[in-house]
Amino acid sequence: MQRRLTGSANDPRIKARYRREARFKAYSITALLVAFGIIIGFFADIIGQGYTAFWQHEIRVTLDYNERAERIGRFAIDEDLRDVVSRGAVRGIPLEMRNNPELAGTTREAWVPVYSRIDQYFKGNETLADDLAARVESLRDEGVIRSSFNWIFFTSGDSKLPEMAGIFSAVVGSLLVLMVTLAIAFPIGVMSAIYLEEFAPDNRLTQAIEVNINNLAAVPSIIFGLLGLAVFINTFGVPRSSALVGGLTLALMTLPIIIISTRAALRAVPDPIRLGAFAMGCSRWQVVRDHVLPLSLPGILTGTIIGLAQAMGETAPLIIVGMIAYIPDAPGGIFDAATVLPAQIFTWASEPRQAFQERTGAGIMVLLAVLLTLNATAVLLRRRFERRW
Amino acid sequence: MPQVKMQAEDLNLWYGQTQALHDVNLSMYDREVTALIGPSGCGKSTFLRCLNRMNDLIPQVRLQGRVSLDEEDIYDSSVDVVQLRTFVGMVFQKPNPFPKSIYENIAYAPRLHGTARSRSELDDLVESSLKRAGLWKEVADRLDTPGTELSGGQQQRLCIARAIAVNPEVILMDEPASALDPLATATVEELIHELKDNYTIVIVTHNLQQAARVAGYTAFFHMGQVVEFNDTDTLFTNPRVQRTEDYITGRFG
Amino acid sequence: MDKKGFSQHISQQYNEDLEQIITQVMTMGGLVEQQLEAALEALVSGDQAKGEQVVTSDYRVNAMEVELDDACISVLARRQPAASDLRLVVAVIKTITDLERIGDEAERVGRMALHLLEEDRQRSPMGEIAALGEQVKGMVRGALDAFARMDAEQAVRVAQEDIKADAQYDAIIRRLVKNLEDNPRSVPPVLDIVWATRSLERIGDRSRNICEYVIYFVRGKDVRHVSFEQMAAEATGDRR
Numbered sequence: 117m118q119r120r121l122t123g124s125a126n127d128p129r130i131k132a133r134y135r136r137e138a139r140f141k142a143y144s145i146t147a148l149l150v151a152f153g154i155i156i157g158f159f160a161d162i163i164g165q166g167y168t169a170f171w172q173h174e175i176r177v178t179l180d181y182n183e184r185a186e187r188i189g190r191f192a193i194d195e196d197l198r199d200v201v202s203r204g205a206v207r208g209i210p211l212e213m214r215n216n217p218e219l220a221g222t223t224r225e226a227w228v229p230v231y232s233r234i235d236q237y238f239k240g241n242e243t244l245a246d247d248l249a250a251r252v253e254s255l256r257d258e259g260v261i262r263s264s265f266n267w268i269f270f271t272s273g274d275s276k277l278p279e280m281a282g283i284f285s286a287v288v289g290s291l292l293v294l295m296v297t298l299a300i301a302f303p304i305g306v307m308s309a310i311y312l313e314e315f316a317p318d319n320r321l322t323q324a325i326e327v328n329i330n331n332l333a334a335v336p337s338i339i340f341g342l343l344g345l346a347v348f349i350n351t352f353g354v355p356r357s358s359a360l361v362g363g364l365t366l367a368l369m370t371l372p373i374i375i376i377s378t379r380a381a382l383r384a385v386p387d388p389i390r391l392g393a394f395a396m397g398c399s400r401w402q403v404v405r406d407h408v409l410p411l412s413l414p415g416i417l418t419g420t421i422i423g424l425a426q427a428m429g430e431t432a433p434l435i436i437v438g439m440i441a442y443i444p445d446a447p448g449g450i451f452d453a454a455t456v457l458p459a460q461i462f463t464w465a466s467e468p469r470q471a472f473q474e475r476t477g478a479g480i481m482v483l484l485a486v487l488l489t490l491n492a493t494a495v496l497l498r499r500r501f502e503r504r505w
Numbered sequence: 506m507p508q509v510k511m512q513a514e515d516l517n518l519w520y521g522q523t524q525a526l527h528d529v530n531l532s533m534y535d536r537e538v539t540a541l542i543g544p545s546g547c548g549k550s551t552f553l554r555c556l557n558r559m560n561d562l563i564p565q566v567r568l569q570g571r572v573s574l575d576e577e578d579i580y581d582s583s584v585d586v587v588q589l590r591t592f593v594g595m596v597f598q599k600p601n602p603f604p605k606s607i608y609e610n611i612a613y614a615p616r617l618h619g620t621a622r623s624r625s626e627l628d629d630l631v632e633s634s635l636k637r638a639g640l641w642k643e644v645a646d647r648l649d650t651p652g653t654e655l656s657g658g659q660q661q662r663l664c665i666a667r668a669i670a671v672n673p674e675v676i677l678m679d680e681p682a683s684a685l686d687p688l689a690t691a692t693v694e695e696l697i698h699e700l701k702d703n704y705t706i707v708i709v710t711h712n713l714q715q716a717a718r719v720a721g722y723t724a725f726f727h728m729g730q731v732v733e734f735n736d737t738d739t740l741f742t743n744p745r746v747q748r749t750e751d752y753i754t755g756r757f758g
Numbered sequence: 759m760d761k762k763g764f765s766q767h768i769s770q771q772y773n774e775d776l777e778q779i780i781t782q783v784m785t786m787g788g789l790v791e792q793q794l795e796a797a798l799e800a801l802v803s804g805d806q807a808k809g810e811q812v813v814t815s816d817y818r819v820n821a822m823e824v825e826l827d828d829a830c831i832s833v834l835a836r837r838q839p840a841a842s843d844l845r846l847v848v849a850v851i852k853t854i855t856d857l858e859r860i861g862d863e864a865e866r867v868g869r870m871a872l873h874l875l876e877e878d879r880q881r882s883p884m885g886e887i888a889a890l891g892e893q894v895k896g897m898v899r900g901a902l903d904a905f906a907r908m909d910a911e912q913a914v915r916v917a918q919e920d921i922k923a924d925a926q927y928d929a930i931i932r933r934l935v936k937n938l939e940d941n942p943r944s945v946p947p948v949l950d951i952v953w954a955t956r957s958l959e960r961i962g963d964r965s966r967n968i969c970e971y972v973i974y975f976v977r978g979k980d981v982r983h984v985s986f987e988q989m990a991a992e993a994t995g996d997r998r
Contacts, residue, residue, distance in 0.1 A: 317564055388601035392664070394562060395595035396614040397587045397671060406613070411604060714838055741840050743978035753840040755767045 162484070166477020172266045172279060173235045174227045175200060175255065181219040185209055200252060200261075202229040204280035229268065230261060232279040232471040238263070241470045269478060273444045274460060278471030281464075283479055285446040289359055289439070289454030290428060296363020296450055297370055297427050302420055304367075305374030312375070313382040314404050333372035340369045341433030349437060357438035360450040365437055366427040373426065377419020381412035414501035421494040425487050431458040457483045507534040510705040511556060511593075511675060516570035518551060518560070518729075525551050527729045529570070533675075533722075538697060538706045540720030540737070542713060544752065548729040549709045553677050556707065557593040558586050574675070591618055594668035598680040600660035602652030602667070607644055610652045610663060611635065611670045618671065630670055638666035639696050658689025665696060669704075676700065678708040682715065694719050713753055717741050725749045772837055776846065779829050780906070783850055783857075786822040787902040790857050793819065793864040794898060794961065798891040800871035801954055802884055812868030819861030826854045842975070849975035853905065856964040856971075860898060863957035863964070870954040878947035883933045887951070890926040890958050897923065897965035904969060910976040910993040913969035918986055923962035930955050 124130060177193050179185075185192035189209030193201055205228035213219050229235070234252050236242040238261075244252070255261045273285030316322045344365030348354045354361045385408045393403040434440070440459050447454035455463075461479040464472045511533040518526040526548050533539045541549040554560045555572055558579060572579050579589055591614075603610050611631045615621040621630045631648065635641040640662045644655070652663050661681060668676055678697075682690040697706060697719050710716050716723050717737060724734040725748075733740060733749040744750045751757055767773050793812050800809030830851050833839060839847055900916035903909075931952065938948050970989075973981050979992040 388597065388599060389603065391559070391597065392601040392603065394559065395557065395590060396667065397590040397618060399587050402617065407603060713840065742844060744841050750841045754843045755769060755772065757768065
């Protein structure tokens with residue numbers, strides 16, 4: 117019998133084909149590695165720049181709540197330490213003494229942050245005058261100056277003094293904006309999508325609406341900022357720079373995304389399920405409520421989370437509506453002036469001082485961590501509720 | 506002479522500009538199985554969907570003529586479509602159980618329509634529906650598992666049980682066994698045989714032997730018209746119209 | 759009804775199967791006609807050789823019946839024929855049974871012929887017997903012809919020939935009984951002739967059966983056990 121298969125892999129034509137396929141595979145892997153490399157490089161750069169911000173140096177001082185300290189906080193500290201200690205650490209002492217009169221005449225030991233230049237000196241980013249350098253070195257050797265975790269970064273708002281600056285107010289601002297965005301965009305978006313997908317007749321009007329919604333999703337975000345400025349702030353008088361106006365603006369931006377992803381989730385529910393429900397004597401609303409929505413909910417949630425994650429990273433529109441201001445204190449409500457994480461990062465990035473540079477990196481890391489968490493939640497939700505039908 | 510349960514009179518239907526049904530006149534008798542046979546695209550499924558107004562869901566459909574259930578016009582403007590569908594149930598070609606538990610699949614509609622409310626009423630209804638569909642023994646111990654985990658034949662019987670649970674008078678079946686293997690098909694056919702004592706059944710099938718096996722009356726559709734309607738024995742041994750003869754002997758399909 | 763109606767299925771194989779069956783039926787019919795011809799010659803002219811030939815050849819008719827039965831069952835199983843195809847297969851199954859019986863009757867005639875001596879022949883009404891033989895031979899030919907051409911009207915005409923055959927048969931039997939009364943000692947040979955005549959009459963009956971099957975196949979009407987007037991009406995009535 118003639119052998120037709122054995123040895124066919126050694127045919128020169130076949131071998132050339134194998135080589136072609138191997139080459140193609142190699143190109144694809146290379147492309148992947150390049151892309152991956154860029155991402156790794158990016159992360160490495162950020163982390164390299166920012167990780168040092170997570171700890172800073174502090175000094176153990178004796179706070180002397182004397183008479184002069186009541187007027188100028190600096191006098192509560194030993195004279196030769198006054199240029200080492202951060203100004204921010206002591207400026208609150210007069211107010212503290214006024215609110216707590218029993219402190220007068222007492223002393224207290226405390227760890228307070230050092231002046232940021234000294235902190236940066238220890239981190240190797242700046243230089244000091246020789247004698248100052250010698251002094252702080254010896255203080256560190258004695259253990260009077262130590263490096264510890266930078267809680268201030270997470271508990272304080274912005275400050276002109278980098279050693280006192282933190283992202284807390286930005287985080288609160290971001291949360292408030294996110295809540296407003298969610299509260300407005302989610303119900304409106306989902307209900308619109310349900311109507312368009314399940315109830316609206318398929319005619320020119322609904323097709324036009326669909327085209328326009330898709331276009332809206334592609335509009336540059338800064339346009340929404342301008343819209344927010346013109347409509348919300350000028351016409352409706354919403355307080356500028358508040359979480360409310362930021363949330364309203366971002367809601368406009370997120371709405372098309374939620375509508376599109378909700379419609380996709382609804383469309384993914386197979387028609388036989390709807391037909392079966394209709395045949396059982398369900399009205400259209402019952403079909404949607406009892407059968408289509410439960411099945412499409414994971415998809416809707418995923419789309420919403422992704423839309424919100426995108427909103428969280430938006431800066432340009434929020435700048436236009438004023439959320440770039442200097443906000444030292446966390447906002448108390450949605451009407452108070454606020455700032456958001458990306459805006460805070462933007463502000464810090466504009467500062468020349470090295471201390472702010474490292475805080476920019478740290479801020480980026482925090483923002484990335486939040487975004488990655490949000491996206492991971494979206495993926496988890498999708499996996500968890502994935503149904504076979 | 507058997508009683509007429511549902512009747513179509515001078516029924517014409519258009520999908521947009523295309524006419525799909527031409528002057529269809531057909532009587533479906535009470536507690537009999539009527540089979541609708543014919544080549545692809547002949548209008549038999551379209552006609553079936555007219556009987557429970559599922560064609561209303563398709564926007565470009567236009568209907569002319571009368572379809573009546575117990576002599577009441579089902580297309581009358583005062584008729585609630587949802588109500589109609591509790592009297593005329595439907596089973597589809599590809600089994601489509603809800604992605605809920607077996608129990609919920611059956612209990613959902615009765616609970617929705619209010620025909621059974623308390624837990625015990627629903628329990629009884631689920632059990633009796635599954636028994637009548639010949640599925641009880643196989644699933645009694647796992648009523649909380651998803652309906653979609655059953656085999657194809659079981660899923661179809663679940664869909665039939667679901668349809669029975671709302672206590673319809675007519676059950677429409679659109680090629681109910683075409684997605685099933687021969688054993689499951691035989692089970693479903695046996696079920697149809699048992700059901701016809703209590704329900705009027707109209708079944709669309711492209712399998713001539715199936716029509717011959719289950720139906721008491723058969724209507725042959727071709728190009729949107731009813732070419733011949735007769736009791737099954739006569740239609741399959743001695744059809745009156747040449748076109749019917751040609752179709753069932755395989756001279757065209 | 760289209761004469762070539764059976765041959766236009768979408769499945770070519772199906773067409774060939776059915777054509778093959780009908781061809782086989784005709785072949786079997788031809789064989790049976792040959793047997794009958796030979797048997798009649800043996801009976802009337804005393805040709806011994808022909809007589810033996812009929813007796814030894816009967817197995818061929820039986821074999822064809824078995825083969826055709828198998829072919830028909832195969833079509834039933836594989837094709838689930840409906841309407842005219844179903845009636846065709848049923849008609850064929852019944853026809854070959856009758857053909858096989860006709861073969862048996864021919865074999866009996868041949869066997870009886872072998873027992874007869876020349877003097878027995880001369881004493882018998884061989885002329886009338888020969889006439890009856892021709893009559894039923896014509897009926898067999900006519901029935902097979904009607905089957906081949908799917909002609910219901912011819913089937914009715916051939917079926918009605920049975921009236922004449924029965925009359926001829928009655929006349930011959932009366933003559934033979936008279937012979938017996940006149941010659942009581944010649945019972946055995948007379949009996950043989952009676953059996954042979956009876957076989958011929960039964961061949962006529964069987965031919966009429968085949969005509970009834972033809973009418974059933976072509977017209978879809980069961981005309982067994984009805985009067986000739988009704989049969990004629992059914993056969994000529996317009997189906998469509």
